[in-house]
Amino acid sequence: MFGFMGFGEDIGIDLGTATVLVYIKGQGIVIREPSVVAIDKDTNTILAVGEEARRMLGRTPGNIVAIRPLREGVISNYEITEKMLKYFIEKAIGKRSFVKPTIAVCVPSSVTEVERRAVEDATKQAGARQVHIIEEPIAAAIGAGIDISRACGSMVVDIGGGTTDIAVISLGGTVVSTSLKIAGDNFDENIIRYMRKKHNVLIGERTAEDLKIHVGTAYERTTPVSLEVRGRNLITGLPKNITVTSEEMHEALKESVLAICDAVHTVLEKTPPELAADISDRGIVMTGGGSLLYGLDKLIKSRTGINAIIAEDSVSCVAIGTGKYIEFLGEGRGKGKFDIFGKPHNNKSSDFVATKEDEE
Numbered sequence: 626m627f628g629f630m631g632f633g634e635d636i637g638i639d640l641g642t643a644t645v646l647v648y649i650k651g652q653g654i655v656i657r658e659p660s661v662v663a664i665d666k667d668t669n670t671i672l673a674v675g676e677e678a679r680r681m682l683g684r685t686p687g688n689i690v691a692i693r694p695l696r697e698g699v700i701s702n703y704e705i706t707e708k709m710l711k712y713f714i715e716k717a718i719g720k721r722s723f724v725k726p727t728i729a730v731c732v733p734s735s736v737t738e739v740e741r742r743a744v745e746d747a748t749k750q751a752g753a754r755q756v757h758i759i760e761e762p763i764a765a766a767i768g769a770g771i772d773i774s775r776a777c778g779s780m781v782v783d784i785g786g787g788t789t790d791i792a793v794i795s796l797g798g799t800v801v802s803t804s805l806k807i808a809g810d811n812f813d814e815n816i817i818r819y820m821r822k823k824h825n826v827l828i829g830e831r832t833a834e835d836l837k838i839h840v841g842t843a844y845e846r847t848t849p850v851s852l853e854v855r856g857r858n859l860i861t862g863l864p865k866n867i868t869v870t871s872e873e874m875h876e877a878l879k880e881s882v883l884a885i886c887d888a889v890h891t892v893l894e895k896t897p898p899e900l901a902a903d904i905s906d907r908g909i910v911m912t913g914g915g916s917l918l919y920g921l922d923k924l925i926k927s928r929t930g931i932n933a934i935i936a937e938d939s940v941s942c943v944a945i946g947t948g949k950y951i952e953f954l955g956e957g958r959g960k961g962k963f964d965i966f967g968k969p970h971n972n973k974s975s976d977f978v979a980t981k982e983d984e985e
């Protein structure tokens with residue numbers, strides 16, 4: 626699957642805070658691994674990257690640390706980010722490629738100019754002929770199948786690990802946008818805090834994520850669910866099993882999910898009326914792993930009165946959109962600027978198909 630590269634291959638990379646995805650034109654997504662790097666502190670060498678490093682999170686002996694270099698949507702550790710990026714690019718294309726690829730990278734929207742440049746340099750060093758840095762909401766929109774070239778307003782809400790990006794797009798550009806640091810990681814932290822306060826139990830990050838995915842709730846469930854997890858009783862210091870219900874998770878997550886709804890509301894208020902009318906007709910499109918939190922679509926709908934639709938393969942939208950952006954640059958050359966967007970992608974038109982079925 627990895628290895629040989631043909632001529633002029635185009636690659637799109639979603640450098641996410643939780644997950645890195647690599648998309649190769651014609652092959653689809655070839656890498657999907659956590660943005661984690663394990664380092665030996667004594668020798669300062671990288672021991673593992675991606676999935677292998679993730680397995681070490683929270684289980685490392687003293688001299689080994691597992692780092693998430695992009696935590697909270699900013700590059701908290703530049704050097705490690707560069708090495709991680711290089712590792713994934715080499716894994717995706719192999720070291721023996723004849724023609725250097727054109728690589729588009731989508732970085733968290735809140736990065737600074739310096740960080741942006743750092744990513745560009747790292748990508749070049751890793752073997753790119755040409756590098757494009759792309760705005761995340763634009764990539765998310767393309768990946769969700771939105772025809773961004775039309776003079777029609779679309780709203781994308783991308784809820785990742787570190788950040789939630791909300792943008793109104795029209796004619797290929799962002800009209801109004803905002804980014805907040807409340808997303809998937811934050812939901813996990815909310816759950817850890819809730820368990821400590823309500824049950825005097827300390828749970829790890831991975832357990833918190835399990836709870837979020839399986840019993841997490843943003844909008845009341847008609848059929849409550851529960852999950853048994855193990856943590857440490859903070860009074861006795863011993864392991865303890867505890868059954869957690871979706872009602873409790875609803876309580877734990879309430880503040881964060883409402884903050885996201887408020888931000889959507891604020892962006893809508895700042896949106897020019899014609900575009901707001903388009904959004905109200907077409908619905909709000911949700912992308913990113915965080916959009917899969919149970920009931921978040923229903924909550925946004927109930928708070929804004931506008932239908933919210935989870936894009937098909939919502940975790941891959943940014944990577945797919947990043948890759949397709951290069952296709953557009955390539956094919957668009959010499960033609961009208963947005964020619965490629967005249968036709969729908971993936972047999973999808975701007976009518977979205979929600980993939981997440983209601984669980985009831």
Ligand SMILES: Nc1ncnc2c1ncn2[C@@H]1O[C@H](COP(=O)(O)OP(=O)(O)OP(=O)(O)O)[C@@H](O)[C@H]1O
Nearest residue numbers: 641642643644785786787788809913914915917918
């Ligand atoms: N079914 C699910 N329910 C709730 N949350 C989920 C689900 N699946 C994944 N997530 C969460 O989605 C988040 C990761 O989403 P995604 O891969 O879109 O982030 P990212 O692109 O790496 O981050 P960012 O865009 O902030 O840089 C994680 O917090 C993960 O726990």
Ligand SMILES: [Mg+2]
Nearest residue numbers: 641785913943
């Ligand atoms: Mg993302």
